[in-house]
Amino acid sequence: MTTPIVPELMSAQAFAPFGDVLEVAGAPDKIINQGLCRRYHDRAKLDFGDGRAGVSLFQAQRREFPLMLDMVERHPQGSQAFIPMTLVSFLVVVAPDAGGVPGQPLAFLTDPGQAINLHKGTWHGVLTPLSEPGLFAVVDRIGMGANLEEHWFDTPYVIAGPPD
Amino acid sequence: MTTPIVPELMSAQAFAPFGDVLEVAGAPDKIINQGLCRRYHDRAKLDFGDGRAGVSLFQAQRREFPLMLDMVERHPQGSQAFIPMTLVSFLVVVAPDAGGVPGQPLAFLTDPGQAINLHKGTWHGVLTPLSEPGLFAVVDRIGMGANLEEHWFDTPYVIAGPPD
Numbered sequence: 001m002t003t004p005i006v007p008e009l010m011s012a013q014a015f016a017p018f019g020d021v022l023e024v025a026g027a028p029d030k031i032i033n034q035g036l037c038r039r040y041h042d043r044a045k046l047d048f049g050d051g052r053a054g055v056s057l058f059q060a061q062r063r064e065f066p067l068m069l070d071m072v073e074r075h076p077q078g079s080q081a082f083i084p085m086t087l088v089s090f091l092v093v094v095a096p097d098a099g100g101v102p103g104q105p106l107a108f109l110t111d112p113g114q115a116i117n118l119h120k121g122t123w124h125g126v127l128t129p130l131s132e133p134g135l136f137a138v139v140d141r142i143g144m145g146a147n148l149e150e151h152w153f154d155t156p157y158v159i160a161g162p163p164d
Numbered sequence: 165m166t167t168p169i170v171p172e173l174m175s176a177q178a179f180a181p182f183g184d185v186l187e188v189a190g191a192p193d194k195i196i197n198q199g200l201c202r203r204y205h206d207r208a209k210l211d212f213g214d215g216r217a218g219v220s221l222f223q224a225q226r227r228e229f230p231l232m233l234d235m236v237e238r239h240p241q242g243s244q245a246f247i248p249m250t251l252v253s254f255l256v257v258v259a260p261d262a263g264g265v266p267g268q269p270l271a272f273l274t275d276p277g278q279a280i281n282l283h284k285g286t287w288h289g290v291l292t293p294l295s296e297p298g299l300f301a302v303v304d305r306i307g308m309g310a311n312l313e314e315h316w317f318d319t320p321y322v323i324a325g326p327p328d
Contacts, residue, residue, distance in 0.1 A: 024223045024299065033290040037224040037298075042306050044219040053217035055208040055245055055281065055303055059188045060201040081219055083301040085277060086251045113249060115301055117219065126197040134201075135188065137247040137279055139219055139303055142206050 004066065004160040007091060007107035010114055018094040018122045020044045022081070022115040044117035044139075049077040051143020058082075060127045060134040065161030069093060072102050072123045073150045078141025081117035082127060085135040088112050093125030093159065102151050107159050123151070168230065168324040171255060171271035174278055182258040182286045184208045186245070186279040208281035208303075213241040215307020222246075224291045224298040229325035233257060236266050236287045237314045242305025245281035246291060249299040252276050257289030257323065266315050271323050287315065 008014065012021040020043060028038035046053065072095050084090055089110050095102035102123040110116065117139075118124050127136060141147060172178065176185040184207060192202035210217065236259050248254055253274050259266035266287040274280065281303075282288050291300060305311060 022219060022221055022301065024221050028223070032222075033224065037222050037291055039302075040221040040223075042218040042220055046217055046219065048217075053210055053212075053303070054206040055186060055210065055247075055279075056206055057186055057188050057204040057279075058196075058201050059192070059204075060197065083219075083247050083249065085248060085279070087249060087297075087299070113297070113299055115219075115221075115249070127201055133251075133277070135251070135277055137186065137301065138203075139217070 002155060002157055004158040005105060005107050006160050007109040007162045010092065010108040010110040015108060015116065017096065019119045020117040022117065023113060044081050045079065045119060047079045047120045048141040051078060051141040053139060054142035056138045058127055058136045058138050060129050062130060062132050062134055063128050065159065067159040068156050069105060069125055069159055070156040071150055071152045072105065072125055073148060074121050074123045075141065075147045076121050076149060077143065077145060077147040079117055079120045081115065081139040083115040083137040085137060088131045090130055091128040092116055093128065095123040097123060105157055109162050166319060166321055168322040169269060169271050170324050171273040171326045174256065174272040174274045179272060179280065181260065183283045184281040186281065187277060208245050209243065209283060211243045211284045212305040215242060215305040217303060218306035220302045222291055222300045222302050224293050226294060226296050226298055227292050229323065231323040232320045233269060233289055233323055234320040235314055235316045236269065236289050237312060238285050238287045239305065239311045240285050240313060241307065241309060241311040243281055243284045245279060245303040247279040247301040249301060252295045254294055255292040256280055257292065259287040261287060269321055273326050
């Protein structure tokens with residue numbers, strides 16, 4: 001049994017090696033609509049390779065701590081953005097690549113109002129809402145060819161709940 | 165003074181001439197993640213012309229009925245999807261094109277959990293949340309060249325609250 005993984009709070013800096021955090025933090029890039037709307041412009045590094053962008057909806061089952069992490073996956077052909085459609089936290093699991101297999105996974109707990117974009121090819125756990133209805137918009141690659149690689153761990157990891 | 169516009173409930177059928185409704189209605193297109201997640205696949209007709217897709221966040225001021233509608237705009241170079249990041253209704257105003265100017269506007273009230281995608285070149289009102297914090301993810305065109313056309317009405321329209 002490995003040491004449980006303890007989620008850390010999501011931040012743009014800590015998540016930078018894996019993807020982007022989309023949030024209304026700091027000054028907006030533009031004020032539009034006669035002053036009524038703040039635009040935080042073009043905050044995700046999208047890459048759909050030879051495919052195109054699509055918007056899909058995901059509805060995923062709510063999960064509870066402690067979580068068993070037996071698999072991570074990656075999409076070698078495209079980035080994947082997860083936009084929560086409810087103002088709640090969700091869990092994001094990622095892992096660095098270590099020579100074609102995932103290294104030690106990390107877990108992040110988002111703040112309500114944060115969306116994330118996984119860069120192309122980033123190892124990650126499946127979508128993990130912590131509350132109902134688990135509704136997300138997903139911006140990812142639509143196209144032909146294999147775009148899913150799974151890695152099953154010989155020994156699953158355990159992800160503990162966040163510290164109080 | 166024109167007759168007030170009364171919002172109708174958003175539906176994919178009624179909205180079809182203007183854009184797409186993204187919602188988890190009916191059977192999912194795929195079940196993924198070992199049965200834990202329902203994917204409603206590729207539900208928006210995206211078109212970014214000679215530009216590329218981007219994801220931005222919009223934070224817009226909450227509005228109240230009755231609303232004054234003095235302007236609609238369109239983006240001749242790209243579609244624009246609005247994904248609410250809170251589980252609430254918002255108001256969508258669109259208008260058919262009538263020879264290069266907007267015709268009679270229509271107003272729609274979304275159900276919580278619905279996102280919408282305006283097709284390229286569709287006349288529409290500015291983003292109109294009806295509750296705080298007015299937080300949306302927007303998938304639209306990033307690129308060079310003019311992509312905003314505004315039309316100011318000689319006589320503003322009034323949008324009434326929905327019928328009880």
